[in-house]
Amino acid sequence: MYSAILRLGNFIGLLFMTIFVALATLSKTEAQTPSDALMMKKSELCIAALYQHDTWDHYWEGTLLRENLNIGTLTRTNVMPMIAYGITERLNVILSLPYVSTSASGGQMAGVSGFQDFSIFAKYKILNLEKTSGSFQTFGTVGYSLPATSYLSDYMPLNLGLGTNELSARVIMKYEHNSGLYLRGSFAYLYRTTTETERDYYYADKGIYSSTMDVPNTTTVDGALGAWLFDRSIQLEVGAVKNTAQSGDDIRRQNAPQPTNKMNMSNVNAYLRFFPKFFSGFSIIAGYTQVLEGRNIGKSTILTGGLTYQFSTKKQIAQ
Amino acid sequence: MKTLKYTLFLITLLTVLFISCSKDYPTGSEFDPYTFSGTDQNGGEWKPILLTSNEQIIIDAPSSTTSDAYKAELGAMKTAISSNAEADAIAYWGNNPIVRWNEIARELAAKYNLTPAPNADGTYPAPSAAKPDVYPYFPFAHPPYACRAFAYLSTAQLDGLIAAWHYKYKFNRPAVHITDNTIKSAFPTNDLPSYPSDGAVIAAVSRDILSALFPLEKQYIKDKADEMKRSLIAAGINVESDISAGDSLGRGIAKVFLKRASTDGMSKAQVSKAVSDSLRTVALARFGWEWSNQESPQRPVGIAPFYGKLKLWSVPNVESVRPLPPPAPGSADFNKAADELKTIAANLTNEQRRIANWWSDGLGTYTPPGHWNRVATDNIIKYKMNPLRSARVFAYLNMAIQDAGISCWDAKYYYHYPRPIQSMIGFKTILGTPNFPSYTSGHSTFSAAAATFLSYIFPAEKTQFDAMAHEASESRIYGGIHFRFDCEAGLEAGKKIAEFTIQKAITDGSN
Missing domain, CATH: 1.10.606.20 (Vanadium-containing Chloroperoxidase; domain 2)
Known part of the structure; x- marks a missing residue:
C-alpha cells in the first residue's frame, strides 16, 4: 500500500517535471478536429489517437430522468484513430474510424464491440481577418460518415452507433485576441439517412411495417471560451454543446430506446491540450464532458484522452 | 473562392439526395381491391364458433328496392360518391376490411405491450381493468393477452359474417350495382346480396370487441369504425339501411363473445x-x-x-x-x-x-x-x-x-x-x-x-x-x-x- 502511494507520488512528480520542461521549451504546432478552429499548413499530416470513456447510470426516458438497475452503469469506450492532412493552407481533410465497446454493469444483456463509422471531413478556411488587436476567422466543414461494419443500431443502449450515413455541414467562427484568449462558436446540421434493423415491424407513434427506421436529423450548436497559454504550448478551453433532434419519438415508458428516438442533449465540457517542445510535433489532449440535460439519452460523463503527432510530409521528402 | 463554390454545390446536391431518401413507411399490408376467389354462397350455413344458430341475433327484413325509402338511400349514396370526401378511407379499407381490423388489433397490442416500470421503492404497480387510465395503463398486452384479443376479435368476426351471409341470402336484397346500374362500385363487383352490410357487421363487431379489450382506445376505435361505415356508402357498396342492419347484427354478436370473455378466466x-x-x-x-x-x-x-x-x-x-x-x-x-x-x-x-x-x-x-x-x-x-x-x-x-x-x-x-x-x-x-x-x-x-x-x-x-x-x-x-x-x-x-x-x-x- 505504502509503496503504491510512493509510486503514485513519483508518477505525479514526473508529470509535473514533464510539464515544467515542456513549458520551458515551446512548440507552436497545432492539430485539429472537425469542430475546432485549427488548420494545418499545406502538406502537413497529423496522426491522432483519441480515447473516450463514457459512462452513465441515469438516462432520460422521454423527458423523465431515471435509473434502470437492469442496465446499472452503461460504459462506452471509444478508441479513435484519426488522420488529418493539409491539402492547402485553407483546405484540410480529416479521416477517422473509431473502435467502440459497450457494456452494462446490471442485467444480463451482452455488450458489443467493433469498428463503428468511417468518417471523412473537409475543413475550409472561408475568412481570415487580421486586425491589430487580434484575428477573426470563419471555417466551413463538410463531413460524411457511414457504418464501417454490419453492427446493429437497433440494440440500444448497447449499440455501437446509429447505423446511418450522415452528412454534416458546419460553420465555425472564431475571434482570437492577441493575448491568446479566444471565443469560438459553431453551428452544424447533421443530415442522417435511415438505418436498417433486423425486424420488419416496429412501433414509433404507430405500427410500421418496415425494417428501415428514420434516424432524426440533428442540429448542434456549440460555444467555447479558450486561451493559449505559455506561448501557445497549452490550449485550455471550456465550452457547451447543444444537440437538438429535428424529429423523432420518445422512448415509451419502461421500453427500450430505438434509433427513431428524438435524442436531445446539452453538455458542458473542458479541454486541455499540451504541446511539449521536447517532443516536437506531439500533443497531449485531455477532456471532460458532462451531459446536463437530455431527452432519450444517457446522462453521460465522458473522459477523453489523446495523443497527436504532426509533421510536414514535404519537409521529410525534401530531406 | 472557387473551392467555396464547389463546397456549397456539394452541400446542396447531397441535401437534395438525403431529403429525397426519406419516405412514408407502410402501416399495413398494401393491396389493391381484388376480385374474390369465391363468394361462398352457403357461408350462412357454416357452423359458428359460439352462436347456437345463424339467427340467434334477429334483424328486420329490409325494405323493398322499389320502395321510396330505398330510393332515397340510393340518392344519399350518389351524393356521397360525387363528393369524393371518403376517397382516402375507401383506399385504406379496401374490399377486405378484415385485414385492416387485424392490423388495428396488432397495432393496439404493440402499443400496450409494455411492462410496468418499478416504483421508487422497488415495488411494482400492476395494471387494473377497473382503472385502465391509471399508470400502468390497462391492458399490459403481453403475448397471452394479445393472442386472446386476436382470438375474440376474429371468432366474433367469423360468427358475425356467418350470420350476415345467412341473412343476405335469406332476404336477397340485390347488390347496389344491380339495383341501380348508374352507380359504379369502387371495388370489383360480385353477386353478394347487400343486406345486411357485411362490412358494417365487421365494423361493429370489431369496434365492440376491441373497445372492451383496449378500453382507453374506445374513441380511436369508434372513429375507425365510423370511417369504415361511411366509406362503404361512398364506395357504392351499401346503402344506409344495409349498414344499420349490419351494425345492429354486429352489436348482438359482440355481446355473445364478450360474455364468454368475461368468464374465460382472464381476470384471474x-x-x-x-x-x-x-x-x-x-x-x-x-x-x-x-x-x-x-x-x-x-x-x-x-x-x-x-x-x-x-x-x-x-x-x-x-x-x-x-x-x-x-x-x-x-x-x-x-x-x-x-x-x-x-x-x-x-x-x-x-x-x-x-x-x-x-x-x-x-x-x-x-x-x-x-x-x-x-x-x-x-x-x-x-x-x-x-x-x-x-x-x-x-x-x-x-x-x-x-x-x-x-x-x-x-x-x-x-x-x-x-x-x-x-x-x-x-x-x-x-x-x-x-x-x-x-x-x-x-x-x-x-x-x-x-x-x-x-x-x-x-x-x-x-x-x-x-x-x-x-x-x-x-x-x-x-x-x-x-x-x-x-x-x-x-x-x-x-x-x-x-x-x-x-x-x-x-x-x-x-x-
Whole structure:
C-alpha cells in the first residue's frame, strides 16, 4: 500500500517535471478536429489517437430522468484513430474510424464491440481577418460518415452507433485576441439517412411495417471560451454543446430506446491540450464532458484522452 | 473562392439526395381491391364458433328496392360518391376490411405491450381493468393477452359474417350495382346480396370487441369504425339501411363473445405474490427446481401464472397436451443444452443474430401471435379470399394460437423451470429474458400451432410455414433465452394443439 502511494507520488512528480520542461521549451504546432478552429499548413499530416470513456447510470426516458438497475452503469469506450492532412493552407481533410465497446454493469444483456463509422471531413478556411488587436476567422466543414461494419443500431443502449450515413455541414467562427484568449462558436446540421434493423415491424407513434427506421436529423450548436497559454504550448478551453433532434419519438415508458428516438442533449465540457517542445510535433489532449440535460439519452460523463503527432510530409521528402 | 463554390454545390446536391431518401413507411399490408376467389354462397350455413344458430341475433327484413325509402338511400349514396370526401378511407379499407381490423388489433397490442416500470421503492404497480387510465395503463398486452384479443376479435368476426351471409341470402336484397346500374362500385363487383352490410357487421363487431379489450382506445376505435361505415356508402357498396342492419347484427354478436370473455378466466390469470410463491414452492417440492424473475428490482409475480386455466377453444383439456418434464438442471441432458447456448453465444454469426431479432417480437411489438397474424394476412391477400373466408382463417388460426398459449402457460407454471440466465451464472444474452418460466418456449408453441393450422388452409405453403416455425423456435436459442429442450417441447405441443383446431375446422361445413 505504502509503496503504491510512493509510486503514485513519483508518477505525479514526473508529470509535473514533464510539464515544467515542456513549458520551458515551446512548440507552436497545432492539430485539429472537425469542430475546432485549427488548420494545418499545406502538406502537413497529423496522426491522432483519441480515447473516450463514457459512462452513465441515469438516462432520460422521454423527458423523465431515471435509473434502470437492469442496465446499472452503461460504459462506452471509444478508441479513435484519426488522420488529418493539409491539402492547402485553407483546405484540410480529416479521416477517422473509431473502435467502440459497450457494456452494462446490471442485467444480463451482452455488450458489443467493433469498428463503428468511417468518417471523412473537409475543413475550409472561408475568412481570415487580421486586425491589430487580434484575428477573426470563419471555417466551413463538410463531413460524411457511414457504418464501417454490419453492427446493429437497433440494440440500444448497447449499440455501437446509429447505423446511418450522415452528412454534416458546419460553420465555425472564431475571434482570437492577441493575448491568446479566444471565443469560438459553431453551428452544424447533421443530415442522417435511415438505418436498417433486423425486424420488419416496429412501433414509433404507430405500427410500421418496415425494417428501415428514420434516424432524426440533428442540429448542434456549440460555444467555447479558450486561451493559449505559455506561448501557445497549452490550449485550455471550456465550452457547451447543444444537440437538438429535428424529429423523432420518445422512448415509451419502461421500453427500450430505438434509433427513431428524438435524442436531445446539452453538455458542458473542458479541454486541455499540451504541446511539449521536447517532443516536437506531439500533443497531449485531455477532456471532460458532462451531459446536463437530455431527452432519450444517457446522462453521460465522458473522459477523453489523446495523443497527436504532426509533421510536414514535404519537409521529410525534401530531406 | 472557387473551392467555396464547389463546397456549397456539394452541400446542396447531397441535401437534395438525403431529403429525397426519406419516405412514408407502410402501416399495413398494401393491396389493391381484388376480385374474390369465391363468394361462398352457403357461408350462412357454416357452423359458428359460439352462436347456437345463424339467427340467434334477429334483424328486420329490409325494405323493398322499389320502395321510396330505398330510393332515397340510393340518392344519399350518389351524393356521397360525387363528393369524393371518403376517397382516402375507401383506399385504406379496401374490399377486405378484415385485414385492416387485424392490423388495428396488432397495432393496439404493440402499443400496450409494455411492462410496468418499478416504483421508487422497488415495488411494482400492476395494471387494473377497473382503472385502465391509471399508470400502468390497462391492458399490459403481453403475448397471452394479445393472442386472446386476436382470438375474440376474429371468432366474433367469423360468427358475425356467418350470420350476415345467412341473412343476405335469406332476404336477397340485390347488390347496389344491380339495383341501380348508374352507380359504379369502387371495388370489383360480385353477386353478394347487400343486406345486411357485411362490412358494417365487421365494423361493429370489431369496434365492440376491441373497445372492451383496449378500453382507453374506445374513441380511436369508434372513429375507425365510423370511417369504415361511411366509406362503404361512398364506395357504392351499401346503402344506409344495409349498414344499420349490419351494425345492429354486429352489436348482438359482440355481446355473445364478450360474455364468454368475461368468464374465460382472464381476470384471474394475474395472481397475487402469495399464490405465485406457492406455485414456486410446489415446483421446488415436486421437481427440485424453481423459476425466479432475474430483473432488478425483482418482479414479484411472472406474467399471467393462471393463464393455463383459461377456457380452451378446441383442446378438450390442458393436461392432455402437457409436455413431459424437462431435464433437471445439472443432468447430462441439461448440461448438453447449456453448453450449446454457451457455444452459440460465444460464436454468434450475423445470420443467427438476424434470426434472433427477426422473431424476437418482444416488448413493445405485436408479439409472436401478431407476427403469425401478419403471415396469415399476406396469404389471405395472395389467395384473394373474401371477408368471410378471411375471418374463418383468422378465427381458427387465433383459436389454435390461444389454445397453444394456454397450454404453454400451463406448462410454464406447472414446471416452473428456470431460464438460462438463472441456472447459468454469468450468462449474457442478446435478447431480453421475458418475465415467465422457461419450459416450454412460447414462441415455439405459438409458431408450431400457427404453421400447422395455416398449412391446412394453404397446403401449397406448408414447407415455408414449417421452416418459419422452426426458425422462430431456433431464434430463442440464438437469443440465449431458451434451452433447446424448451423449444422442441413447444414445437411438438403446438403441432398437437393445432390438430384439434383443424379437426374442428374440417367439420364446419365450409369445405
